[in-house]
Amino acid sequence: MTRTLLAPLALLTLGCSGMDADPTLRTFEDCDQMERYMKDMALEEARYWWSFDFRGGGVFMANEMDLATAEDGESGASSYSTTNIQEQGVDEDDLMKTDGEMLYTLAGGYLVASRAWPIEDAAELGRVAIDGIPRGLYLLDDGVTVVVLSDHYEWYSDQPSPRSGDVPSRTGDYTQVTIIDVSDLAEPVVLRETYATGSFKESRRIGDRLFVVSHEDIDVDAGSGNLRESRKAIKKTSLGSWLPIIHDNVRQDADWSVDETRACDCTDVWYSDRLGGTELTHVNSLDLSDPDASFVGTAVTGRADTVYASPTAIYLGIMEYDEGGPFPSKDSELDTVIHKFDLGQAGSKPVYAATGVLEGTLSDQFALSERNGILRVATTVKPEPWDTSTWSSSVFTLEDDAEGHFVELDSAHDLAPGEEIFAARFTGRLGYLVTYEVILGDPLFTIDLSDPEDIDVAGELPVTGFSDYIHPMDENHLLTVGMDDGGDGGQWGLAVSIFDVTDLEEPFLQDRLIVDAWGSEAQSEHHAFNYFAEKDALAIPSWSYDGAGVLEVFEANVETGLSHTGSVVQEAVLAQTTYSYCANVRRSVIMEDSIWAISSAGLTATPLDAPSDEIAAVPFVGIDPCVDQAW
Numbered sequence: 197m198t199r200t201l202l203a204p205l206a207l208l209t210l211g212c213s214g215m216d217a218d219p220t221l222r223t224f225e226d227c228d229q230m231e232r233y234m235k236d237m238a239l240e241e242a243r244y245w246w247s248f249d250f251r252g253g254g255v256f257m258a259n260e261m262d263l264a265t266a267e268d269g270e271s272g273a274s275s276y277s278t279t280n281i282q283e284q285g286v287d288e289d290d291l292m293k294t295d296g297e298m299l300y301t302l303a304g305g306y307l308v309a310s311r312a313w314p315i316e317d318a319a320e321l322g323r324v325a326i327d328g329i330p331r332g333l334y335l336l337d338d339g340v341t342v343v344v345l346s347d348h349y350e351w352y353s354d355q356p357s358p359r360s361g362d363v364p365s366r367t368g369d370y371t372q373v374t375i376i377d378v379s380d381l382a383e384p385v386v387l388r389e390t391y392a393t394g395s396f397k398e399s400r401r402i403g404d405r406l407f408v409v410s411h412e413d414i415d416v417d418a419g420s421g422n423l424r425e426s427r428k429a430i431k432k433t434s435l436g437s438w439l440p441i442i443h444d445n446v447r448q449d450a451d452w453s454v455d456e457t458r459a460c461d462c463t464d465v466w467y468s469d470r471l472g473g474t475e476l477t478h479v480n481s482l483d484l485s486d487p488d489a490s491f492v493g494t495a496v497t498g499r500a501d502t503v504y505a506s507p508t509a510i511y512l513g514i515m516e517y518d519e520g521g522p523f524p525s526k527d528s529e530l531d532t533v534i535h536k537f538d539l540g541q542a543g544s545k546p547v548y549a550a551t552g553v554l555e556g557t558l559s560d561q562f563a564l565s566e567r568n569g570i571l572r573v574a575t576t577v578k579p580e581p582w583d584t585s586t587w588s589s590s591v592f593t594l595e596d597d598a599e600g601h602f603v604e605l606d607s608a609h610d611l612a613p614g615e616e617i618f619a620a621r622f623t624g625r626l627g628y629l630v631t632y633e634v635i636l637g638d639p640l641f642t643i644d645l646s647d648p649e650d651i652d653v654a655g656e657l658p659v660t661g662f663s664d665y666i667h668p669m670d671e672n673h674l675l676t677v678g679m680d681d682g683g684d685g686g687q688w689g690l691a692v693s694i695f696d697v698t699d700l701e702e703p704f705l706q707d708r709l710i711v712d713a714w715g716s717e718a719q720s721e722h723h724a725f726n727y728f729a730e731k732d733a734l735a736i737p738s739w740s741y742d743g744a745g746v747l748e749v750f751e752a753n754v755e756t757g758l759s760h761t762g763s764v765v766q767e768a769v770l771a772q773t774t775y776s777y778c779a780n781v782r783r784s785v786i787m788e789d790s791i792w793a794i795s796s797a798g799l800t801a802t803p804l805d806a807p808s809d810e811i812a813a814v815p816f817v818g819i820d821p822c823v824d825q826a827w
Contacts, residue, residue: 217469219533220551220600221496227435227462233497234438237474238416238430246423272296273313273787277728280667282561285507287401289332289345290723292783292794299785300342300378302330303796304819307344309381313787315801318812321381327357327389328372329823334401336484340379343406343484346372347396356443358389360452364443366436369395371410373482390491391443392459394478398503400510402539404485407510407546409503414438414474435462440478442491457490465495466548470533472498479510479537479546492545496535502558506566510537510546513558529555530578534564536571536596552602556590562666562722565622570595570605570648574620574629577609588613589631589641593648608651612639619676621666628674628697630663638662638678642700654700661691664719667727672698673706673754675727677718677736680710690716690738692750692758707757711748713738717782727752728786733804735784735791738763745780747793749807762807764791769798772815778822796821 224230273296281288292301298321299312307330308323328346335342348356348370356363356370364370375388394410401407416433417426440459445452459478477500480493502513514533532554537546556575558564563574571594580586589611594602612631618638619630627643638661644652661680669675673696680691690713694706718724718736726735734750747764764784770776779797786792786804790811793800798815802808 217471219468219470219553221466221468221535221548223463223548224465224467225463227439230462230465231433231435231438233467234414234474235430235433237471237497238414238433239427240471241473242417242420242423242426242430246426271313275730275788276313277726277784277786280722280725280727282504282722283506283565285402286505287334288723289334289399289401290783291332292785293333293335293342294785294787295335295339296787298381299792299794299799300333300335301783301794301799302326302333302344302824303798303816304821304823305330306816306819307333307342307376307384308816308819309378309384310799310814312785312792312799312801315787315790315812318799318801318814320814320816322378322384323816323819324376324384324386326374327359328370331396332399334406340377341484342376342378342384343401344374344376345396345399345408346374348372348391349395356391358391358443358445358452358454359386360389360445360454362443362445362452362454364391364393364441365456366393366441368393368414369412370443371396371408373406373408375484385447387447387487389445390482392478392480392491392493393440394476397477397500400505401484402505402507404483405539406482406484407505407539408478408480408482409500409510409512410478410480411499412440412476412478413499414476416474439465440476440493440495442480444490446487459491460493460495460545464493464545465497466535467497468551470498472496475499477512479512481539481545494537494546494548502561502564504561504564508539509549509566510539511535511564511566511571512537513564515557530557530581531555532558532575534571534573534594534602536602548600549598550596550600550602552594552604554590554592559617559620562622563617563620565627567622567624567645571602572622572627572645572648574617574627576617576631584616584633585614587616589615589617589629591627591629591643591651591653593645593651595648605649606651608643608653611641611653615639618678619663619666621668621674623668624671626697626700628666630666630676630678632662640695640703642697642703644700655697655703657695657703657705659693659705661688663691663693665722665725667722667725669694669727669729669752669754672696675734675752677716677725679715679719680708682710689713690736690748692734692736692752694752694754694758709750709758709760711738711760713740713748715739716748717780724782726784726786731786731789731804733761733786733791735786737781737784739780745795747781747784747791747807749791749804761805764793764800764802764807766793766795766797766800766813768810768813769795769800769815772817773797773819773821775820775822778820778824796824
């Protein structure tokens with residue numbers, strides 16, 4: 197098998213009128229070089245935007261933009277569902293976490309702690325306000341520490357308000373990490389509030405290590421009335437305008453210790469000849485086992501559209517712009533640049549490892565997966581971005597050559613001409629794709645990746661509708677969620693399907709149910725998809741055609757197929773909030789033979805086999821569920 201070096205040589209084969217620059221990363225030699233680079237990028241952006249006179253007259257223009265078991269003798273449920281994650285051993289932040297007894301949820305700007313088991317004792321036990329807009333949380337293994345990720349958006353005038361009273365020195369968007377002691381549930385104590393420049397993108401927890409990816413688009417000439425004023429403002433900037441900062445507030449008994457430092461040194465900022473403008477993507481890390489640990493990190497010029505993490509590395513996927521903006525792609529196709537950062541040992545910062553360029557775009561994080569050091573990637577190739585008839589799909593296997601590049605081991609091209617990838621999933625040695633074209637329906641592709649140097653596209657199954665998310669039930673069955681019109685051109689509904697892939701060459705649709713709903717958050721957010729194999733149960737929120745946001749509960753069994761058990765409607769909870777239109781069910785937790793529906797208005801428990809029979813309710817009295825709608 198001939199191996200292809202993906203960066204930068206792969207671009208030479210595109211046969212285009214222009215060539216995109218080498219995307220391989222290198223660090224700045226010193227702060228002077230970084231400052232010159234960022235100013236040059238800002239000046240180039242200013243020239244581009246003012247060529248349209250978009251900012252004339254003082255008009256503001258915004259920047260572009262599975263199963264857990266309680267210990268014997270403990271008071272928690274004997275079995276319960278947990279956050280749906282992509283990779284074993286790589287935890288992901290979510291709106292809720294549970295230990296089988298307590299249920300911690302984010303609602304209306306608060307962390308709410310509720311007893312969920314035993315159900316007859318269910319009640320809210322405490323809450324604490326979170327600065328900013330909460331995005332996700334982790335429950336650490338000690339059971340008494342919660343970590344919350346939140347956002348501060350400058351354009352919402354949502355500036356940080358630390359409990360210490362000491363605000364960050366720079367204005368702009370911030371990602372906040374709040375560490376909370378919940379050992380006393382009645383009075384949770386905030387131990388730490390750390391603010392990092394840039395809006396929140398993604399996070400992962402691997403063991404005791406927290407990794408946070410944030411992004412900032414640095415606008416140093418905001419308010420300028422013309423190009424001359426923009427240039428003047430840019431040239432007056434100093435290094436402090438460009439380097440990311442960490443503003444750290446740590447509780448010291450009754451007082452606070454405050455420290456503000458650079459998030460990384462200039463020599464920890466990576467750039468390439470493929471210009472990234474004045475955008476920076478930060479990858480920061482914190483050792484959660486050490487209360488005195490400091491954040492360490494690195495940064496990359498440009499933005500990250502997709503973030504994927506394996507137990508040993510974080511990958512950033514950046515899609516090119518086909519046109520527009522000061523730094524468009526120069527060739528005729530859209531490519532995706534992938535940067536790999538090794539996560540290293542505890543206490544160390546993420547370290548840049550390799551870069552590759554692939555033709556096409558990524559659908560989401562599930563289009564990437566690492567196994568035995570080999571990265572598998574699925575892309576939708578768009579030779580002419582505005583002509584869908586030219587589109588198709590490709591699958592690649594890549595290996596880090598330890599010299600800063602990815603080597604292509606093999607690839608499969610021209611899958612599903614005229615279609616786009618709606619869902620991808622790699623599991624073990626296999627891969628699955630669902631592509632879609634409105635007229636023909638969605639083919640399911642089964643791909644054998646046992647030999648990374650010989651990709652085998654084994655089977656293709658055309659069916660009606662499409663799937664947005666693929667979940668492995670076992671080695672031979674897939675559970676998916678998407679939409680379907682029944683194949684007769686009627687009303688579209690939320691579709692749940694089981695595919696039998698025992699024979700990779702002849703996969704077939706084993707069962708499908710269509711629910712009277714126009715969609716589900718689970719189609720775009722896998723944390724809303726709750727498949728609990730021990731109970732053959734599936735729960736997903738839905739938006740029904742009558743406007744109600746409910747939790748749909750199914751029995752999903754590889755032998756008997758699918759049945760719709762019923763829906764959870766949070767009547768008692770919604771009756772106690774004025775803003776029920778903001779309180780859609782978003783998550784669920786299965787505890788033994790019961791299920792909890794979770795919204796920003798509260799919790800509702802029902803029997804798993806009778807979802808319409810409410811047995812407990814915990815309303816979040818006084819919390820405005822609409823606060824969460826800001827994101």
